[in-house]
Amino acid sequence: MTANEPSRSERTFPLVLKGRSVIQIAVNNPFRIGILGSGQGSNFVAIADAVAAGKIPAQIAVVLSDVEASGILAHARARQIPEQFIPPGQFRTKLEEAAEREFVAALTAAQVDLVVLAGFMRVLKGDFLRAFEGRIVNIHPSLLPCFPGLQAWRQALEHGVKVAGCTVHFVDAGVDSGAIISQTAVPVMDDDTAESLHRRIHAAEHELYPRCVAALARKEISVQGRRVIWKNT
Numbered sequence: 001m002t003a004n005e006p007s008r009s010e011r012t013f014p015l016v017l018k019g020r021s022v023i024q025i026a027v028n029n030p031f032r033i034g035i036l037g038s039g040q041g042s043n044f045v046a047i048a049d050a051v052a053a054g055k056i057p058a059q060i061a062v063v064l065s066d067v068e069a070s071g072i073l074a075h076a077r078a079r080q081i082p083e084q085f086i087p088p089g090q091f092r093t094k095l096e097e098a099a100e101r102e103f104v105a106a107l108t109a110a111q112v113d114l115v116v117l118a119g120f121m122r123v124l125k126g127d128f129l130r131a132f133e134g135r136i137v138n139i140h141p142s143l144l145p146c147f148p149g150l151q152a153w154r155q156a157l158e159h160g161v162k163v164a165g166c167t168v169h170f171v172d173a174g175v176d177s178g179a180i181i182s183q184t185a186v187p188v189m190d191d192d193t194a195e196s197l198h199r200r201i202h203a204a205e206h207e208l209y210p211r212c213v214a215a216l217a218r219k220e221i222s223v224q225g226r227r228v229i230w231k232n233t
């Protein structure tokens with residue numbers, strides 16, 4: 001082991017209950033995060049700021065994107081965090097198999113303990129999910145299970161709900177369907193447009209996601225079936 005390599009910790013993350021068996025995965029010390037995004041990267045910025053401020057006891061090991069000109073890669077470069085564009089292949093909503101293998105290889109090489117999806121616009125398939133089972137999280141701009149999929153804030157407004165919000169959840173094989181880690185409610189105003197509601201949900205995300213990632217890095221979260229239990233709260 002070189003001086004730059006993280007040491008393995010005896011602490012485990014998270015406790016994933018599969019039927020009756022418990023999967024315990026040793027994690028690095030410091031805890032290592034890989035972040036995937038396709039867009040402007042404001043959630044990445046919120047998480048990176050929280051790491052820099054010592055609010056998340058972790059290191060962002062790598063940032064990956066399927067969009068070469070994405071804001072998230074530019075933000076990572078500006079902060080001198082290792083970043084990489086990986087061409088996604090010919091599909092629009094998922095990764096080609098070879099691309100998916102490249103994402104997994106980059107995250108494995110970076111020895112990440114947790115994969116954080118921050119506006120990554122492609123569905124992840126079996127091999128990726130198996131490689132990081134129980135260790136992938138996502139943020140979605142609605143109070144799941146309402147309004148999964150695209151433009152959730154617009155779906156909420158058009159449906160006429162009075163309370164919208166955002167959800168951080170574990171990622172499983174479905175679309176926005178994994179176990180819920182935490183949620184923030186955002187009231188819908190009578191004069192809201194899709195844009196104004198989206199702005200307020202986005203602001204709520206920037207508080208919620210760093211808080212969830214910090215709890216995961218501190219191993220304060222365990223999973224019992226679909227229920228995610230927070231310790232110390």
Ligand code: GRF
Pocket residue numbers: 037038039040041042043044118119120139140141166202205
């Ligand atoms: C957020 O609204 C998040 O809920 C969704 O994608 C958007 C990403 O925004 N999954 P940003 O790139 O982090 O600004």
